[in-house]
Amino acid sequence: MRRYLEGSHAVAEIVRLCKAQVISAYPITPQTHIVESLAQMVADGELNAEFINVESEHSAASVVQGASATGVRTYTATTSQGLLYMIEVLYSIAGLRLPVVLTCANRAVSSPINIWNDHQDSVTVRDAGWLQFYAENNQEACDLHLMAYRLAEDHNIMLPVMVCMDGYILTHAYEVVDLPEQSQVDKFLPDFKPIHCLNPDEPVSMGVLMGPESYIETRYAIHQTMMDALNVIPGIADEFEQVFGRKVHCLIEKYRLEDATQVFVAMGSMVGTVKEIVDGLREDGQKVGLLKVIAHRPFPKRIVYEALKNAREIAVLEKAISLGEEGPLLSDVKSAFCGQGNQPKISGFVLGLGGRDITKKSILEVHDALSGSQVDVKFIDLKI
């Protein structure tokens, strides 16, 4: 049903439809509305789940880790400092192969204190062993949560999934979202069937000591699964389309790339603004396109290369930076061309940090700079 509602509320509705059984979170803006809504649903008896209040994000992550290990469907949400406070547990959840789903309402990281949007929080934890997807709008945020549970609990994957949606820009935006029926969700997402779980009747140990003789194999296994997920995702996306009657992009989305010689690459909500610019430049007869990256981990390197191989100038736009190097997405895109015959000019642009508004002018500034010499890091909209 098409409804007009706030992004946070829409995500809470999807988590309800996914029948999460244990939810634990510590409120932190801009994620708060999601878990507030879920707490209300549990209190009102609309969602048969246990909502566990905790004193910190470290505990929230630990609660969903423990709950997931007992074989139930779990959910948590956080952002920024909260996500960073979860980090050691995030690695542990992935190592235990637990299908936890987490929403990161993307926000900048302190200091200075800043509660506004960028991608530095989730990009910082990209190596933790979680699949990571970035949403362009609230419909996509909802759809990616449905995909997240399905993928996480797939016996060929069994890894946690983080759905990243821009704080405020998406979480606090009211727009039309097509919410599915319960019967559709039930069809797409059957009950979670764990492979192993904690059960007093059949005791097992999880998270045991694994020394030099076996630890590296666990990393190998997670990495292999990540690579396999790239092949599993398209099939599940097809099923999604059959059940919900709507296409879901999960790895990348190509926008007017066919004959494009200049291509923007971006993740998250800024993609919408870039699409507007691409249309405008196309009207002026310029061969411009956009590659939206949705899966940051696993990074669909081969698919990214195929999509970009005919471009001559590529602008990677990001709301994060590896300080002292360059934007992390830029490094990934460059590596897709490593060892290939064609070497387009690939430049990196950092913008929108700490909530600095990304306007049409910001994207045009990137476009103007793109025809100049190659740059690894150019800050856009800088006031100095």
Place this chain on the structure above:
Amino acid sequence: MKEIRIHARAGQGAITTAALLGTAAFRGGKFALAFPHFGAERMGAPMNAFVRLSDRVIRLRSQVYEPDYLIVLDPSLMRGFDVFEGFQPGGVAIINHHEKVQCPKPIQNVKVFTVPGNDIATEVLGRPIGNTTILGAFAAATNEFGLESLQQAILERFSGEVAKKNAEAARRGYEYLMQYCK
């Protein structure tokens, strides 16, 4: 696409106003994107909320800098603060007026309507919260959605007496603009 900028002070319900406006437009068959410029504000600090209305999916996510429509929920913001910045020719502004604040001077090529939203709200709701009255006036002045769509949005958002009274306040705002301003 039409772009709307709402000026208010934190705590005056600018976000609810934006959401109601978006819902009314959605009820009327349009696409709408409503969002706040959220801040770590204390109560009373100047703040904005934004709405875009269109017949097709809205992709642009930046804030609104060149509004077609303006809503000023707190006229005291017009002291030393240019609410008309970037206002587009042909635009329509609805100002929640009260006597203690001087009305803005007429501006060329735009329509500025002043509506005693808080006074009407005091009569109807018993409290000087003029948001729904101002939205009624907005509907009448811009024709972006009908009064009925707005009242539906209000009934969806609130419940019981509060919903009914706010729907009535919206009607009063609508009629005020129809009778006195046009």
